[in-house]
Amino acid sequence: MYAEKKPDKIDLHEQRLSKWLNCSLSNEPLKPPCVIDRLGNMFNKETLVEALIGKKLPKEFGYIKGLKDMINIQLEVVPSEGLGNARFQCPVSGLEFNGKYKFFSLKNCGHVLSAKALKEVKSSACLVCYKEFEECDKIVINGDEEEVVVLRERMEEDRLKVKDKKRKVKHGIVDVKGGDKVAGKMKGNGKVENVKGVSNGGSKRFKAADMVPANATKDVYASLFTSSQKNKFKETYSCRSLPLGRN
Numbered sequence: 561m562y563a564e565k566k567p568d569k570i571d572l573h574e575q576r577l578s579k580w581l582n583c584s585l586s587n588e589p590l591k592p593p594c595v596i597d598r599l600g601n602m603f604n605k606e607t608l609v610e611a612l613i614g615k616k617l618p619k620e621f622g623y624i625k626g627l628k629d630m631i632n633i634q635l636e637v638v639p640s641e642g643l644g645n646a647r648f649q650c651p652v653s654g655l656e657f658n659g660k661y662k663f664f665s666l667k668n669c670g671h672v673l674s675a676k677a678l679k680e681v682k683s684s685a686c687l688v689c690y691k692e693f694e695e696c697d698k699i700v701i702n703g704d705e706e707e708v709v710v711l712r713e714r715m716e717e718d719r720l721k722v723k724d725k726k727r728k729v730k731h732g733i734v735d736v737k738g739g740d741k742v743a744g745k746m747k748g749n750g751k752v753e754n755v756k757g758v759s760n761g762g763s764k765r766f767k768a769a770d771m772v773p774a775n776a777t778k779d780v781y782a783s784l785f786t787s788s789q790k791n792k793f794k795e796t797y798s799c800r801s802l803p804l805g806r807n
């Protein structure tokens with residue numbers, strides 16, 4: 561009789577269900593306050609924060625670096641449950657967290673709603689607290705592989721944006737509105753401009769005589785350079801004067 565069972569299928573189902581009822585880190589029953597990470601895994605907040613502080617987070621959760629990578633979620637407990645472990649449901653549709661339905665958490669308010677409710681009501685505001693949200697504020701909970709890939713890309717994009725902004729603020733090339741002022745910075749720096757002028761063959765030519773050491777006269781120092789004699793001739797940017805003998 562037991563041989564007829566399909567253990568793989570059962571394991572898979574239990575595994576899936578477990579993700580909806582238990583903390584992804586400790587595997588203990590979810591007990592609010594709970595959080596999700598940017599990839600839609602659920603945790604008991606205390607467990608995750610303790611692991612983070614104690615630097616005991618396993619490698620697979622290495623992308624969780626701080627509180628900013630956690631989103632506090634508001635879970636609705638199924639009311640009829642007595643003692644025992646809490647089960648959760650969509651506050652609008654009443655669909656339960658059983659691995660069969662898709663749920664989203666809204667990033668700004670943390671309410672967790674079933675995809676069905678969000679689809680049916682078609683609102684741009686949370687169905688519980690009416691806080692406005694955009695498509696990119698929806699984080700699918702325990703999503704499939706493809707959905708997690710999308711979330712991971714979004715997380716990395718956001719990180720780059722934050723990094724870029726920090727870099728710009730640090731170098732003073734971001735104004736209050738967050739716009740770029742790269743050109744303004746370059747102009748403000750006279751040296752950068754001068755160097756450019758020389759390399760472009762511009763009017764500001766480098767003159768050896770300008771670099772005279774304190775203990776040398778201008779003439780002595782200039783004589784070290786064969787071309788110094790040409791100073792007597794008119795020289796322009798496009799026409800270089802030739803030494804006397806060749807004129």
Ligand SMILES: [Zn+2]
Pocket residue numbers: 666669670671686687688689690691
């Ligand atoms: Zn809400």
